[in-house]
Amino acid sequence: xxxxxxxxxxxxxxxxxxxxxxxxxxxxxxxxxxxxxxxxxxxxxxxxxxxxxxxxxxxxxxxxxxxxxxxxxxxxxxxxxxxxxxxxxxxxxxxxxxxxxxxxxxxxxxxxxxxxxxxxxxxxxxxxxxxxxxxxxxxxxxxxxxxxxxxxxxxxxxxxxxxxxxxxxxxxxxxxxxxxxxxxxxxxxxxxxxxxxxxxxxxxxxxxxxxxxxxxxxxxxxxxxxxxxxxxxxxxxxxxxxxxxxxxxxxxxxxxxxxxxxxxxxxxxxxxxxxxxxxxxx
Amino acid sequence: xxxxxxxxxxxxxxxxxxxxxxxxxxxxxxxxxxxxxxxxxxxxxxxxxxxxxxxxxxxxxxxxxxxxxxxxxxxxxxxxxxxxxxxxxxxxxxxxxxxxxxxxxxxxxxxxxxxxxxxxxxxxxxxxxxxxxxxxxxxxxxxxxxxxxxxxxxxxxxxxxxxxxxxx
Numbered sequence: 001x002x003x004x005x006x007x008x009x010x011x012x013x014x015x016x017x018x019x020x021x022x023x024x025x026x027x028x029x030x031x032x033x034x035x036x037x038x039x040x041x042x043x044x045x046x047x048x049x050x051x052x053x054x055x056x057x058x059x060x061x062x063x064x065x066x067x068x069x070x071x072x073x074x075x076x077x078x079x080x081x082x083x084x085x086x087x088x089x090x091x092x093x094x095x096x097x098x099x100x101x102x103x104x105x106x107x108x109x110x111x112x113x114x115x116x117x118x119x120x121x122x123x124x125x126x127x128x129x130x131x132x133x134x135x136x137x138x139x140x141x142x143x144x145x146x147x148x149x150x151x152x153x154x155x156x157x158x159x160x161x162x163x164x165x166x167x168x169x170x171x172x173x174x175x176x177x178x179x180x181x182x183x184x185x186x187x188x189x190x191x192x193x194x195x196x197x198x199x200x201x202x203x204x205x206x207x208x209x210x211x212x213x214x215x216x217x218x219x220x221x222x223x224x225x226x227x228x229x230x231x232x233x234x235x236x237x238x239x240x241x242x243x244x245x246x247x248x249x250x251x252x253x254x255x256x257x258x259x260x261x262x263x264x265x266x267x268x269x270x271x272x273x274x275x276x277x278x279x280x281x282x
Numbered sequence: 283x284x285x286x287x288x289x290x291x292x293x294x295x296x297x298x299x300x301x302x303x304x305x306x307x308x309x310x311x312x313x314x315x316x317x318x319x320x321x322x323x324x325x326x327x328x329x330x331x332x333x334x335x336x337x338x339x340x341x342x343x344x345x346x347x348x349x350x351x352x353x354x355x356x357x358x359x360x361x362x363x364x365x366x367x368x369x370x371x372x373x374x375x376x377x378x379x380x381x382x383x384x385x386x387x388x389x390x391x392x393x394x395x396x397x398x399x400x401x402x403x404x405x406x407x408x409x410x411x412x413x414x415x416x417x418x419x420x421x422x423x424x425x426x427x428x429x430x431x432x433x434x435x436x437x438x439x440x441x442x443x444x445x446x447x448x449x450x
C-alpha cells in the first residue's frame with residue numbers, strides 16, 4: 001500500500017493535482033468506503049487528494065432552495081435543524097447509514113459519488129429532484145442526480161471533476177417526504193431495499209428505490225399513477241414499482257424477496273407521506 | 283514513501299510525528315505511540331473496538347488516515363481517567379459488571395461519552411443508548427449491563443456536572 005497524500009488549499013489546486021495524475025488519483029471525502037477498499041486491495045490509487053477544508057462542509061438554505069455541501073457529514077444532516085418537517089426523510093436516511101462513528105466522518109458527496117445501488121441518502125435526494133454540481137478543469141456544471149448516476153460504481157463524473165454540492169428546491173409547506181429501509185437488523189446494515197417518497201398532494205409524486213437495480217432509480221409510471229389518483233393508488237403504485245425494478249439475488253436477499261419489499265415499502269412510504277401531510281395540516 | 287511531519291493533540295498533549303501517508307490513526311496510536319488501549323479488530327469500521335474521539339466525536343480509528351486527523355484533537359481511553367480518578371462511565375461500568383472480556387470496552391466507553399456529551403443535562407432512554415452504541419459490538423455481555431451503566435453514568439454526570447471529568 002503506497003500512495004501520496006495531497007492536502008490542496010483550493011478546489012482549483014485539487015483539480016490541478018487530479019489532472020496531473022489522471023486515473024491514479026482519487027479524491028478523498030470521509031474515506032469510510034475508499035479506505036476500506038484500499039485496505040481490501042480492491043483499488044490501489046497512487047494519489048489521494050483530500051477535499052477537507054475547502055469550504056464544502058456547509059448545509060445552506062435560502063428561501064428557495066437547500067444546498068448540501070459535498071463534505072457535509074451524515075451526522076450534520078441528522079442534526080440539521082431545518083430537516084424536521086417536509087424534509088425529514090433526509091434525516092431518516094442519514095440516521096441509518098453505518099454507526100455513529102461512520103456518520104461522524106462519512107459524507108453526503110461520498111454517498112453519491114460512490115454510486116452504490118444501496119446508498120441510503122441517494123433515493124431521498126432523487127425523490128427531491130436534486131441536482132449535483134461538478135467542478136473540473138473546464139469549469140463548473142450541474143446535472144440532475146437522476147442523470148448523474150449510471151450504474152453500480154459508475155457516474156457521469158470525469159476523473160478531474162469534484163462533486164462540490166447537491167441542491168434541490170425547497171418543497172411547499174403542504175408536502176412530505178418519507179424514507180423506509182429494510183435490513184436484516186435495525187442498525188449497521190446495508191439496505192436490502194430502501195425507498196424514498198416525496199408527495200405534494202394533487203401536484204407531484206416522486207418514488208426512488210435503492211438496492212433493487214444496478215443504480216438507484218425512480219419509477220415514473222408509478223409516480224404518474226399516484227399523481228392522478230392519490231391515496232387510492234398507493235398499493236397499485238407499489239405493485240407497479242415492483243415490476244419495474246431489476247433486483248438481484250445476493251447474500252442479503254433473493255431478487256423475489258426484494259420485489260415483494262419494493263411493493264410493500266413503496267406503498268408504506270407513500271402512506272407515510274400522506275399521513276404526514278395530513279398531520280401537518282391539522 | 284517519505285514520511286511527513288504531522289501535529290496532533292492526543293489526550294491534551296501535543297505530539298509531533300513523522301508519518302507515512304497510508305498510516306491510519308489506529309496504527310499511529312498502537313504501533314508508533316504504544317497506546318494499546320484503543321483496540322484493533324475488523325479494520326473495516328464494522329465493530330467499533332477502535333473508537334476514539336476526534337474533536338469530541340466518536341470515529342473509527344481503523345479507517346481514518348492519520349493525515350485526516352492532522353492538527354486535530356484526539357481522546358483515547360488512556361485520556362479518560364486513571365484508577366484513582368475514574369470517569370463516571372468507567373465507574374458505572376465497574377459497578378454494573380458491564381465488562382466481561384473487556385476488548386470492546388474502550389470503544390464502548392468512548393462511544394457512550396461522545397453520545398452523552400452531545401446531550402448534556404439529559405438522561406437518555408434505553409432505546410437511545412442502544413442506537414448510540416449500535417456501531418460498537420460486544421460478543422460477551424448481551425449489552426444489557428452496558429446499557430444500564432451508560433444510563434447510570436448519565437445520571438451521575440448530570441447530578442455532579444462540576445466534578446472534574448464530568449464536564450463534556
